[in-house]
Amino acid sequence: MMTMLGGEPFLLVSKQEQQNYPLYIRSVPSDSELKFHYTVHTSLDVVEEKVSAVGKVIVDQRELYLGLLYPTEDYKVYGYVTNSKVKFVIVVDSSNTSLRDNEIRSMFRKLHNSFTDVMCNPFYNPGDPIQSKVFDSMVSSMMVQTC
Amino acid sequence: MSVPDYMQCAEDHQTVLVVVQPVGMVPEDHFFRIYKRIISVNQVSIRDSQRLLYIRYRHHYPPENNDWGDFQTHRKVVGLIAVTTCSSAKEWPQTFDRFHGQREVFGATLYDSRLLVFGLQGEIAEQSRTDVAFYPSFDRCEDVEKRVEDFVESIFIVLESKRLDRATDKSGDKIPLLCVPFEKKDFVGLDTDSRHYKKRCQGRMRKHVGDLCLQAGMLQDALVHYHMAVELLRSVNDFLWLGAALEGLCSASVIYHYPGGTAGKSSGRKPSISQAADAGKRHRPGAQEVLIDPGALTTNGISADTSSEIGRTKNCLSPEDIIEKYKEAISYYGKYKNAGVIELEACVKAVRVLAIQKRAMEASEFLQNAVYINLGQLSEEEKIQRYSILSELYELIGFHRKSAFFKRVAAMQCVAPTISEPGWRACYKLLLETLPGYSLSLDPKDFCKGTHRGWAAVQMRLLHELVYASRRMGNPGLSVRHLSFLLQTMLDFLSDQEKKEVTQSLENYTSKCPGGMEIITLPDGLKLPPVPFTKLPIVKSVKLLNLPVSLRPHKVKGLLGQNVTTKSPFIYSPIIMHSRGEERCKKIDFQWVQGDVCEVQLMVYNPMPFELRVENMGLLTSGVEFESLPAALSLPAESGLYPVTLVGVPRTAGSITVNGYHTSVFGVTSDCLLDNLPGLKTSGCAVEVVPALPRLQLSTSLPRSAHSLMPPSGEELSNSVSVQLFNGETQQLFITLENIGTELLETLEVTYKMVNTKEKIFGEFLSWDLQGPLSQLPLKPSQTVTIAVDIRVKLDFSGQENLLQDLNDDGISITGLPISSPLRQVLKPRAENKPISAEANKTEYNHIKTLEAILHFKYSGGLGQMQGYYRELLLGVHVDVEPSVFFTRVSALPATSTRQCHLLLDVFNSTEHELTVSARNNQDVVLHASECQRMAIQVDKLDVDSLPEPDEETLRFASPRQLEEERQQVQGYQVNSKLGITWRFPLTRCHPSLRRKGEASVEGVLNQLVLEHLQLAPLQWDVLVNGKACDCDMVADCRVGDTVPLEVKLTNRSKNAVGPFALTVVLFQDYQNGVHNYDLQDAVTFIGSNTFHIDTVNPAENRICVGALLFLYTGDFYLNIKFQDDSCSRELPLAWFCLPNVHIKALDPGY
Incomplete structure (x- = not known):
């Protein structure tokens, strides 16, 4: 998971059924990271609810992008779930109006591609925290772009 | 409000x-x-x-x-x-x-x-x-x-x-305007006659009547009134009341749809008769459309009677509409700051309805809205209440994390700095309730397997808060428990700094209240299971160690097949039958002994960035009474695998299982069970404890060996001695055994085994007499017994014959053929004793040979003996054998007597000292260092038959070749004992350490040919001249002219019949110059035949051939009995036919 410059956190969560734990967290600035932990942790309720609701309709062709999970006073929380139930969460500053749905969507897509690369690494153990430098730099570049 | x-x-x-x-x-x-x-x-x-x-x-x-x-x-x-x-x-x-x-x-x-x-x-x-x-x-x-x-x-x-x-208010009557408290001042001075005002009054009254109808149990009426109120109020934009009317509509519909109630189980209603009555007509799809008769809405007031509408209207809202209307109502309420409470309550109500409908997403939106409703200045208590209720509602819709979040906020609110008396107890209680939301349980067992569950960062935070809250509550025991839990389960997520801080504070707490293994029960019944520190240190493997070799118990064998277990019907199967669990419990194939210190080795690892002090670390066992001897250890920071040995003494016999270990770290005592340790390697934890056995300590009179003696079967020696001896020397070794145990020593057995038997050794290497020591048994504790063991080395060093060829220059052959003139070969004194000049050569055959053997002492006593156990002490004996004297060459010469022969021995002194060699019946020979001399010893021939026969058993199993060797060995021994050759260093001139003596054995150098010479031939020939036996150097005298009777007697001592032979007696004169004169017809006359014929001589019989000679002249004559074998096959050795030469001196009859 991650947060972007200017208080725009990106967050990424893995789900192993009932066992959500962070694979990667990144936030800028990092001083209030715990707060984002709470934000993202609670957002998982919504993610799960959405996933289960979608699951009822069509399992195969579901939209990975979950959209705005919920708005808080200061942040907007967006969610994305891969087919393997890995969750991406992006938290952005509410005041940042330049980021609209489409931008967020493309950010998720980028994130997903990069995550796929990480998973392709034969030395990566699925479920371990992500320590890939490439992934790191990708996230950094994304955070820089958005501020 | x-x-x-x-x-x-x-x-x-x-x-x-x-x-x-x-x-x-x-x-x-x-x-x-x-x-x-x-x-x-x-x-x-x-x-x-x-x-x-x-x-x-x-x-x-x-x-x-x-x-x-x-x-x-x-x-x-x-x-x-x-x-x-x-x-x-x-x-x-x-x-x-x-x-x-x-x-x-x-x-x-x-x-x-x-x-x-x-x-x-x-x-x-x-x-x-x-x-x-x-x-x-x-x-x-x-x-x-x-x-x-x-x-x-x-x-x-x-x-x-x-x-x-x-x-039933008549439309003509003036309808009063109902209003909420904050509106009252707004309507002062308003035109009460306006149509707008009237409508407002009507609408509000309709809504009020709807409320009353609902209360009075007239649901359908209420719905109708609400619908009308909505219409009326919408037209005058009276939003607050419109909201109320809509909410009323929703409430009535909810009551209709969900007769069970929306408040949850706790306040569930009793199903009533009337509800049961209309249960049949409940909620038919399509029946919800609003069926207000437009005519019923009179323009100027409230219809007199709604009863006509009751029967035909189903004005109830559909479940979807209920939510829509709630939304609308709430949005209207939202317009009024003073109606915050109404709005909030409406939200809560809507959420409850949605929870029933299982529409969590929408419910969460309502709740999200409720969070932001500002109710002005709230007291701290109200805030707590509000957050708690939000938490409960989130729980209701299945948002456990959100619920936990708000519960935690509520908990924090309890102890907000603005509160003069913080409610730490309440805070703690609320925090405990948040645990499930963070998928955190307080049982460490949930965390010991697999990957970590849940969100570590927030879990850690929560645990810290629990620790703090419990401390402020004044319950350090709880703090210790929570802190232990934090340390145990979150260790992987703590930074080095945090690890230090957490342990620091844990130590602070435990100084007041040490942590233990008891379950803490909270007042509300929650049980906090103990937290054993299985990660401080991390134990990677547990291995039960065998006792030291000398203390291992051995089972007396003989009860065959008692240990054969048939787990599988197959002799071999590639499928491993047992599961992992069994493996842990499986028995180990060695035993511990009651009363002896037993060891368990743990490989431990300190994950902390600082030195870890583990105190009071001991074993947890079950089965037999076990006295654990705890250890304290200090593991360096981030240590690698570190072996730790835990010891204890089993006090009774039986089966013991090592279940785990206990530690005390940072003041917290933990009992760690092996079953709960992830990734633990163990080769079994159950072991048999056999009853007590005595213990012996061994000491010897000889110095300890520096050589490491490797026994062949992987055993280990408890002790070993080494000694240097000259070949043929004998040394006595005193072995003292002390009973250092507590049991009586009752039996003792001693055996030995050679280790590397490349060298051919003659005689017993080690020998002892056990009579004395055994008579001292049973041996009480701390008593000793001494056994004397003789070390005797007899090796063959004469491997280097080829180097010593120069000693053999006189060409004496050892062919077994009769040599015509035995006298000639009688020891010519050697002109010179040739020293071996080449130093290099000397070292070649001077090299030291090594003999190694292991002495086994099997002993037993006490209860262990009754159960058939014994112990074994192994003493390695290492002997470096230096060559002393050896025989480079051996040859045999027939002596003048057929009963004897001469052995010629080239004796070589390979030591660096002068020594004396002596043989029985012979003079001493002094040999200087590296000197070689020939000794001639006259020995009696051996009577082969008198040698002991190998017993039946060996006869049956040994190959002919082995038998032959054995026979040869026995003969060699016999010869050797007859010779009795000894060597010694001269006493006077030598250093005391060199005052040694020993035997020199010829066994190694005796070969087949020599042995044949040394054997007494089975056919014994006796030649009698003039009635006198002629043997050796006997000279038979006779007179010229007299008849000299000649008698040849053949005695067969062999097992087979021999014959037929022909013997021819030939006479000759030896001129002592190499010329033999056989032409003696003129000098001697045979009376009768000079040829004898012997048909057969059966075993143990004899045959005598008699003839006579008549000497015509005086002179020295030799009688040579020639032998002719008629049978074509000559299977008998030549030496058997070695007949003596007879020297006859014919004298002048006149003298």
């Missing part, structure tokens, strides 16, 4: 509110006992009608909320039940006044009131009043419920009358 009722739900709209309050001095517990009885009457079936009246009781209700009673009638207090005590009639008026006063508080809205008086007896109590009930005491008030029901009925009558009154 500022106090929201978070517990409200949609169906509360149909209840009437009754306040139950104590008046005067009423003990709280008594009051609540009565209160509970009162509230059990929460729905009353009204006589003569199908309707039910629902009652909501409150023992506390803020009067300002009552002011909103017109807005929503369920907020209006319509009944008051006062509970009071009154002991005497004197107090009665005062009490009654108080009741009046209380009535005044809600005065305007009350329909009726009751006073329950307890304790008053007598005249006043006799009077029957409807508004007052007298009871002698709190225990004797059987008809309270009945009274309350009556009271409710009276309320219903008022309610019904009000409803009818309002519903």
Whole structure:
């Protein structure tokens, strides 16, 4: 998971059924990271609810992008779930109006591609925290772009 | 109105509110006992009608909320039940006044009131009043419920009358404007005659009537009225009331759709008769469309009668519409700052409905909205309440994390710095409730397997908060438990700095309250299981160690097959049958001994960035009584795998299982069970303990060996000695055995085994006499016994014959053929003793040979012996054998007697010292260093038959070759013992250490040919001349002219019959110059034949051939008996036919 410059956190969560734990967290600035932990942790309720609701309709062709999970006073929380139930969460500053749905969507897509690369690494153990430098730099570049 | 009722739900709209309050001095517990009885009457079936009246009781209700009673009638207090005590009639008026006063508080809205008086007896109590009930005491008030029901009925009558009154208001009458408290000033001076105003009044009244209908149990009526109110109010944009009307509509619909209620199980309603009655017609799809008859909406007022509409309308909202309408209502409420409580409550109600509908997403939106409703300045208590209720609602819709989040916020609120008396207990309790939301349990077992569950960062935070809260609560035991849990389960997520801090504070806490393994039970029943520190240190493997070799017990073999277990019917199967679990329990194939210190090796690892002190680390076992000897260790920071040996003494015999270990780290004692350790490697934890056995300590008279002796079967030696000896020397070794155990030593057995038997060794290497020592048994503890062992080295060093060829230059052959002149070969003294000049050569054959053997001492005693166990001590004996003297060459010469022969031995002194070699019946030979001399020793021939025969057993199994070797060995030994060659260093000139002597053995150098010479031939030839046996150098004298009888006697000592042979006696004269004269016809005459024929001689028989000679001249004659074998095959060795030469001296008869 991650947060972007200017208080725009990106967050990424893995789900192993009932066992959500962070694979990667990144936030800028990092001083209030715990707060984002709470934000993202609670957002998982919504993610799960959405996933289960979608699951009822069509399992195969579901939209990975979950959209705005919920708005808080200061942040907007967006969610994305891969087919393997890995969750991406992006938290952005509410005041940042330049980021609209489409931008967020493309950010998720980028994130997903990069995550796929990480998973392709034969030395990566699925479920371990992500320590890939490439992934790191990708996230950094994304955070820089958005501020 | 500022106090929201978070517990409200949609169906509360149909209840009437009754306040139950104590008046005067009423003990709280008594009051609540009565209160509970009162509230059990929460729905009353009204006589003569199908309707039910629902009652909501409150023992506390803020009067300002009552002011909103017109807005929503369920907020209006319509009944008051006062509970009071009154002991005497004197107090009665005062009490009654108080009741009046209380009535005044809600005065305007009350329909009726009751006073329950307890304790008053007598005249006043006799009077029957409807508004007052007298009871002698709190225990004797059987008809309270009945009274309350009556009271409710009276309320219903008022309610019904009000409803009818309002519903039938004539349109011509002026309808009063109902308003909420904050509106009152807004309408001052408004034109009351305007159409707009009238409509507003109508709408509000309709809504009010709807409320009343709902309360009075007329659902359909209520729906109709609400619908009309909505229409009316919408047209005049009276948003607050429009919202209320919509909410009323929703409430009525919810009541219709969800007769079970929306408040959850706790306040679930009893299914009523009427609900059961209309259950059949409930909720048919398509029946929800609004069917308001437009005609019913008269333009100028409220329709006189709605009864016509009841039958045909189904104005109920569909479940989807309910939510829509709630949304709308809430948005209208939202327009009014002062209606925050209404809005909040509406949100809560809507959430409850959505929870029933399982529409969590929408519910969360409502809740999200509710979070942001500003109710102005809230007290801390209200904040806590609000967050708690939010948490509960989130829980209700399945958002556990969100729920936990708010619960935690509520907990934090309990101890906000603004609060003068922080409620740490409440905070702690709330925090505990958040645990499931963070998928955290307080049982460390949930975390010991697999990957970590849940969100470590927030879990850690929560645990820290729990620790802090419990500390502030003044319960250090709890703090220690939580902190231990944090350290144990979150270790992987703690940074180095955090690890330091956590352990620091843990040590601080434990200094006050040491942590243990007991379960902590909280007042509310929650149990906190103990937290063993299985990660401090991390144990990677557990290995039970065998006892040291000398202490291992061995089972006496012989009870064959008792250990054969048949787990599988197959002799071999590639499928491993046992599972991992079994592996842990499987027995180990060695045993421990009762009373002896046993060891278990753990490989441990310190994950901390600082030195870890582990105290009191010991074993946890089950099975037999075990005395654990705890150890303290200090592991360096981030140590690698570190071996730790835990020891203990089993005190009884039986089967012991190592279940785990206990430690004390940072003041917390932990019992770590192996079953709970992830990734543990173990080769079995159960081992047999055999009964006590004695222990022996061995010491020897010889120095310890520096050589490491490797026994072949992987055994280990408990001790080993080494000694350097010259070949042939004998050394005595004293072995002292001390019983250092506590058991009696009862049996002792000694055996030995050669280790590397490349060298051919003659005779016994080690020999001892055990009679003496054994007579000292049984040996009590701390007593000793000494055994003397002789070390005797006899090796063959004569491997280097080829180097010593120069000694053999005289060409004496050792062919077995008879040599014509034995005298000639009788020891020519050697001209010179040739020293071996080449130093290099000397070293070649001077090299040291090594002999190694292991002495086994098997001993037993005590109970262990009864069970068939013994112990073994192994003593390695290492002997470096230096060559002393050896025989480079051996040859045999026939002696003059057929009974004897000469052995020629080339003796070589390979030492660096002068030594003396002596043989039996012979003179000593002094040999200088590296000198070689020939010795000639006359020996009696061996009688082969007298040698012991190998026994039957060996005969059967040994190959002919082995038999031959064995035979040769026996013969060699025989020869050697006859020779008795010894060597010694001269006593006088040598250093004391060199005062040695030894035997020199010829066994190694004896070969087949020599042996044949040394054997006494089985055919014995005796030649008698003149009746005298002629043997050796005997000279037979006879006279010329006399007949000399010649007798040849053949005695067969072999096992087979021999023959036929022909013997020819030939005479010759030896001129001593190499010329033999056989032409003696003139000098000697045979009388009779000179040829004898022997047919066969059977075993153990003899045959005599007799002839005679007549010497015609004097002279020295030799008689040579030639032998002719008629049989074509000559299987018998030549030496058997070695007949002596007979020397006959023919003398002048005149002398």
